[in-house]
Each structure stands twice: as C-alpha cells, then as structure tokens.
Amino acid sequence: MTARRVFHVAGAVIVVLAGAAAGALLPSAAPAQERRIQMTARQYAYDPPVLHVNRGDTVRLRIRSLDVIHGFYLEAFDIKASIIPDSPYLELTHPSRKGERVEKVEELVFVADKTGKFRFRCSRVCGNMHPFMQGELIVAPNRLAGAGIGACVGLLAAAAIVALRRDPGLS
Amino acid sequence: MNAPQPSGRIDLLRTVPGLKWLLTRRWFQFAVVLPNLAFFYLFIIAGAFGSPVGSRNIIIIFVWILWWFLLIAVMVPFASRVWCTVCPIPFFGEWYQRRALVGVRVGRPGVGRNRMWGFNRHWPRALSNIWLQNLGFLLLCTFSVPLLTRPIVSAIVLGGLVLLATVLHVIYRQRAFCRYVCPIGGFLSLYSMCSMVEVRARNRETCDECTDKSCLAGGVTGWGCPWHVYPSKLDRNNYCGLCMECLKSCTHDNMTIRARPFGSETALKSYDEAWKAFIMIGLALAYSVALLGPWGIIKDWANPTESGKWGGFALYAGALWTLTLAIVPAAFYAAARLGRRLAGEPGMTMKEAFLGFSGVLVPLGLAAWIAFSIPLILVNGSYVLNVISDPLGRGWDLLGTAHTPWMPFHPEYASFLQLAVLLTGLFYALRSGWRFAGERYGDRPAAARAVAPVAILSTAVAAGFLWMFVG
Numbered sequence: 001m002t003a004r005r006v007f008h009v010a011g012a013v014i015v016v017l018a019g020a021a022a023g024a025l026l027p028s029a030a031p032a033q034e035r036r037i038q039m040t041a042r043q044y045a046y047d048p049p050v051l052h053v054n055r056g057d058t059v060r061l062r063i064r065s066l067d068v069i070h071g072f073y074l075e076a077f078d079i080k081a082s083i084i085p086d087s088p089y090l091e092l093t094h095p096s097r098k099g100e101r102v103e104k105v106e107e108l109v110f111v112a113d114k115t116g117k118f119r120f121r122c123s124r125v126c127g128n129m130h131p132f133m134q135g136e137l138i139v140a141p142n143r144l145a146g147a148g149i150g151a152c153v154g155l156l157a158a159a160a161i162v163a164l165r166r167d168p169g170l171s
Numbered sequence: 172m173n174a175p176q177p178s179g180r181i182d183l184l185r186t187v188p189g190l191k192w193l194l195t196r197r198w199f200q201f202a203v204v205l206p207n208l209a210f211f212y213l214f215i216i217a218g219a220f221g222s223p224v225g226s227r228n229i230i231i232i233f234v235w236i237l238w239w240f241l242l243i244a245v246m247v248p249f250a251s252r253v254w255c256t257v258c259p260i261p262f263f264g265e266w267y268q269r270r271a272l273v274g275v276r277v278g279r280p281g282v283g284r285n286r287m288w289g290f291n292r293h294w295p296r297a298l299s300n301i302w303l304q305n306l307g308f309l310l311l312c313t314f315s316v317p318l319l320t321r322p323i324v325s326a327i328v329l330g331g332l333v334l335l336a337t338v339l340h341v342i343y344r345q346r347a348f349c350r351y352v353c354p355i356g357g358f359l360s361l362y363s364m365c366s367m368v369e370v371r372a373r374n375r376e377t378c379d380e381c382t383d384k385s386c387l388a389g390g391v392t393g394w395g396c397p398w399h400v401y402p403s404k405l406d407r408n409n410y411c412g413l414c415m416e417c418l419k420s421c422t423h424d425n426m427t428i429r430a431r432p433f434g435s436e437t438a439l440k441s442y443d444e445a446w447k448a449f450i451m452i453g454l455a456l457a458y459s460v461a462l463l464g465p466w467g468i469i470k471d472w473a474n475p476t477e478s479g480k481w482g483g484f485a486l487y488a489g490a491l492w493t494l495t496l497a498i499v500p501a502a503f504y505a506a507a508r509l510g511r512r513l514a515g516e517p518g519m520t521m522k523e524a525f526l527g528f529s530g531v532l533v534p535l536g537l538a539a540w541i542a543f544s545i546p547l548i549l550v551n552g553s554y555v556l557n558v559i560s561d562p563l564g565r566g567w568d569l570l571g572t573a574h575t576p577w578m579p580f581h582p583e584y585a586s587f588l589q590l591a592v593l594l595t596g597l598f599y600a601l602r603s604g605w606r607f608a609g610e611r612y613g614d615r616p617a618a619a620r621a622v623a624p625v626a627i628l629s630t631a632v633a634a635g636f637l638w639m640f641v642g
C-alpha cells in the first residue's frame with residue numbers, strides 16, 4: 001500500500017469516525033425519575049411493545065399474562081421472570097446467580113443504568129412463535145444508534161470526498 | 172498454464188497442501204453429501220413424527236437457526252456456494268441420472284460425452300433464468316411463520332423439494348432444478364458474488380486452445396458441468412455450484428479454486444438477478460419488522476393459521492409482494508435514472524444503469540441478512556443443546572443436555588455486531604456503485620454525479636436497518 005493510499009484510507013476512517021462521534025453527541029436525557037409501567041403479555045407480544053425511559057430512571061414494571069405462562073427476560077439487566085396467568089406475582093430470577101431460589105414479586109424493579117436499545121423476550125415456551133415474542137426497552141440517550149447513523153453518513157461523506165478528489169484515475 | 176494470478180487472488184490448489192488431491196477424488200462429493208443426507212432425513216423424520224413445538228424439534232433448530240446462520244454468515248461470504256457441494260436435496264435425482272454415486276460413465280444416450288439416464292430434455296429457454304427461484308422464494312417467505320415455527324410444515328417443504336428435484340432430474344438434463352428452480356439457490360447465486368472464493372480457469376488461452384472441452388462435455392475423469400455453465404468462461408460465481416467436476420474433468424489441469432477479496436464482483440446482468448436483489452433486501456426488511464420487531468399485530472398477521480387473522484395476512488402478504496416486487500425496484504430505478512441524468516452524458520443506457528447500480532444491493536443485502544440473523548443465533552443457539560440430546564422432542568436425553576436451560580448468549584452485544592456488519596455492507600455497496608460508475612464514465616465528476624443518488628439511497632437503506640436494530 002502506497003503512502004498516498006494510506007493517507008486516503010486514514011482520511012476516510014477519520015471522516016467515518018467523525019460522523020459516528022457527531023451522531024453520538026446526543027443531548028443528555030432528562031433527570032432520573034421513577035416510572036411505573038403496567039404491561040400485559042399475550043401470544044406473541046407485550047403491550048406496550050416499546051418502553052422509553054431515560055438513563056437513571058427506576059423502572060417498576062407490573063406484568064400480567066392474558067393467556068398462557070410467559071416469560072420476561074431482559075437482556076443486559078440480568079432479569080428473568082415467569083408471568084403466570086391469574087397470579088399477582090411474578091417469579092423472578094437473576095440468570096447470573098447460579099442456584100438462586102425463585103423470588104415471588106409483585107413488580108420487577110430495576111434502574112436503567114445502561115443506554116441503548118435492549119430487548120425483552122419471552123423465556124417460557126408459549127407457542128409456535130415463542131422465539132419471536134419480544135419487546136424493546138429504549139434507554140435514552142441512545143448513543144449507539146446515533147453513532148451508527150452518524151457513521152453511515154460519515155461513510156457516505158468519505159465516499160464523496162474520495163470520488164471528488166482531484167487525482168487522475170477512478171480506481 | 173503459468174499465467175500470472177489476477178491481482179488479489181491466491182490459487183488455493185497450489186498453496187494449500189492436499190487440497191487438490193482431496194477435491195479431485197471422485198468420491199469427494201459423495202463423501203461430503205452422505206452424512207448431510209443422513210442428517211437431512213433425520214430432520215424430515217423429526218419434523219413429521221417429532222414434537223410439534225418448534226424449539227423442541229431438531230428440524231426447526233438445526234435448519235432455521237443453526238444452518239441458516241452458518242449459511243448466510245459463514246458459508247456464503249467465505250466459501251461461495253459450498254452449500255450446493257454438500258446439499259442432499261438433488262442426491263436421488265442425480266443418482267438416477269448418473270446411475271453412479273462416485274464413478275463417471277461415458278457413452279450414449281447421454282449429455283455431451285457422459286452416459287446419462289432419464290429424458291435428458293433441455294430446460295425451457297423461457298425459464299432459463301432465476302424468475303422461478305425469485306417467485307418460489309417469495310412464496311415460501313410469505314408463509315415464513317408456519318415454515319419457521321412448525322416442524323411438520325418444514326418437513327413437508329423440505330420433503331417436497333426432494334421430490335420436485337428428483338422429478339425434474341428425471342425429465343431435464345443435469346441440475347436444472349438447482350440452477351433454475353431451487354428457492355435457496357436463487358439467493359445463493361446472488362450473494363455468492365461477494366464470496367471470498369471462486370472457481371476459475373487459470374489461463375484463458377489454454378481453454379481457447381483446448382479442443383476436447385471436457386469441462387463442458389465431460390469425459391472419463393469427470394462429468395460435464397452439471398450446472399449448465401461453461402467452466403472455462405466463468406467470470407462470476409452465480410451459477411457455479413462448486414461440484415468440483417471441472418477440476419476433475421479438465422485434461423489440462425487448468426481449473427482451480429482461488430481465494431479473493433470479499434466483494435470482488437457485484438455486476439448483475441439481467442432483470443431476474445436484479446429482482447432477486449430487490450426481493451432479498453425487501454424480505455430482510457420485512458422479516459426484521461415482523462419477526463424481530465415488537466409489534467404483536469404484525470406477528471398476528473404473519474401467523475394467520477394460529478391467529479385466524481386472514482384479512483391481516485392478506486394485507487401482510489400484499490405489502491410483502493408490493494415492497495419487494497415494486498417499491499424497492501422503483502426506488503432504485505428512480506435513483507439510477509436520476510444519477511444518469513445528473514451525469515449528463517450518455518455513458519450508458521437506462522437498462523445498464525438500472526442493472527449496474529442494483530449491484531450495490533448485493534453486499535448491502537448480504538449484510539442486512541447477516542445482521543438479521545445475528546440475534547437469532549445468539550438468542551436461540553442454546554436450543555441446539557436440547558435438540559441434539561432429544562431430536563424429536565420426545566423426552567429422550569441421549570447426551571445429557573436435553574434439559575439445559577435456555578441461555579441466550581450475550582444478546583446485548585448483538586447491536587454492536589449488527590452495526591459493524593451493516594457498515595461493512597454499506598462500504599462495499601458504495602464501492603460497488605462507484606466502481607460501476609467509474610467504468611462507465613471516463614471522468615471523475617460525471618461518475619460521482621451518476622452514483623450519488625444510488626449512494627444516498629444505499630446509505631438510507633443501511634441507516635434504516637440500523638435504526639430498526641439499534642435505534
């Protein structure tokens with residue numbers, strides 16, 4: 001690779017990274033607060049399907065099942081619960097704690113201390129579309145999404161710079 | 172024979188010890204298909220007689236979770252159509268034609284110099300394209316939820332493909348089924364263009380001077396190309412099924428397998444290929460919404476046999492077909508047309524622009540499918556442990572892993588992987604568009620103007636997928 005080509009590649013990478021950085025510079029979320037959310041689970045969806053919270057919010061989540069036993073596995077937050085129809089209790093476990101006894105709770109409580117989009121999924125086989133039963137927890141500011149979109153735009157900008165540079169040749 | 176390697180290519184038969192010996196053994200393909208055949212029929216039996224619960228049946232977990240991920244994220248990018256090398260679906264049909272599992276027959280009646288059984292009819296010229304594959308795949312995908320979640324439906328479809336392949340092998344010459352009908356073959360042909368390996372002639376002059384053309388007509392050491400292609404003229408991966416027959420039949424030792432950079436070819440040459448690209452990216456989008464999205468109503472519509480919402484299904488199916496067959500092509504047509512106008516030169520016809528710029532969807536579509544598949548394997552991969560110990564979901568525990576709890580493998584990192592994959596796909600898409608424009612327009616500003624609308628559209632598509640997965 002010639003020095004000139006290294007220079008061009010490095011320049012393109014810098015433009016892409018600049019786009020990603022610009023996209024990640026989302027404004028900070030509103031002050032933390034407590035959020036109480038009532039949720040239902042049915043084959044094969046949660047309602048509400050998407051939860052929007054801010055970083056630092058304390059989320060208190062009550063879930064009831066409208067049909068069969070469902071699960072609630074929230075990735076990255078170490079929460080896994082069973083939702084039993086007609087029961088006011090959720091059966092809570094923490095996957096990282098081996099041998100832990102099931103805890104009966106009325107609501108799932110966690111602090112949204114990570115930002116981004118996280119999926120919650122059914123963890124109890126509940127029917128044919130069980131693997132696709134999922135919802136989304138979006139914790140603002142979602143810097144990864146901003147960085148991703150920024151990187152896409154940065155890539156396009158880098159391509160434009162490469163395309164319009166004055167060098168002869170088109171390779 | 173000693174022609175220089177094209178740039179960025181490595182002749183694997185000359186650099187990997189033992190590879191040439193292995194691939195030129197007559198028993199090679201039979202040896203790799205045979206175990207696959209055994210598994211394939213185990214899957215069909217499990218689908219027909221095993222648990223109706225998808226996550227407890229080996230056919231669903233191995234075919235739609237494990238195989239699919241390996242196919243789209245590993246085999247296609249790194250090894251082209253290697254799946255076609257090991258595919259068990261045409262096994263019986265090909266055996267019927269050849270009446271040989273390993274050896275080669277010569278004589279009449281046959282195809283070329285090879286003695287072959289069956290009617291050996293030519294495939295109809297009007298169907299000598301991938302439109303059947305396009306529509307067949309789209310039709311299967313319209314019913315994807317029953318197919319992906321119900322073992323019996325998977326067993327019927329896979330068994331039906333074996334039956335269809337066998338019948339077509341009896342009627343038509345060689346691998347007409349694989350080339351023109353197989354719904355899997357259609358997208359393999361498209362995305363294998365990005366792959367990092369290729370079968371090619373080492374030296375074109377040797378082929379030009381060759382008089383016996385045994386790669387095409389067959390001979391005593393190998394069957395003529397079963398894929399209806401002329402191996403010595405191969406310049407794209409699309410329709411090479413990596414059966415390795417040309418390596419065996421070439422009397423000049425002129426065919427080889429080369430490693431090459433990812434994304435080396437993206438040129439689409441006909442409308443059927445372009446529409447395959449549109450269908451695939453449209454389906455990736457639709458699946459990402461319907462299967463990986465949080466919206467229950469769309470899942471109900473996609474799953475009418477259980478939800479009973481046939482009106483919603485009609486809407487879902489209509490949207491799927493309209494998106495893939497009309498909206499995505501229209502968007503790319505508009506972008507290509509605008510680019511051609513902005514370039515201000517008659518560098519190419521509208522058809523050339525449309526087909527050429529559609530090639531950007533080859534790497535971008537592959538990236539979208541890989542990104543879609545990442546959470547599937549991370550979340551559902553642990554079911555493999557259950558079903559290898561209890562393939563039929565009947566309460567067996569052959570390996571002691573049947574009751575392993577469901578353990579998603581760090582699904583929270585899927586977003587980072589999806590981001591990286593989509594950016595890589597966008598990079599290759601932009602490069603593909605730029606190279607095509609560069610070939611058609613002599614000067615840099617005109618080429619930049621020509622590619623600009625397609626580049627912006629590709630970026631928007633990538634950003635849209637990103638937003639769905641991460642945003």
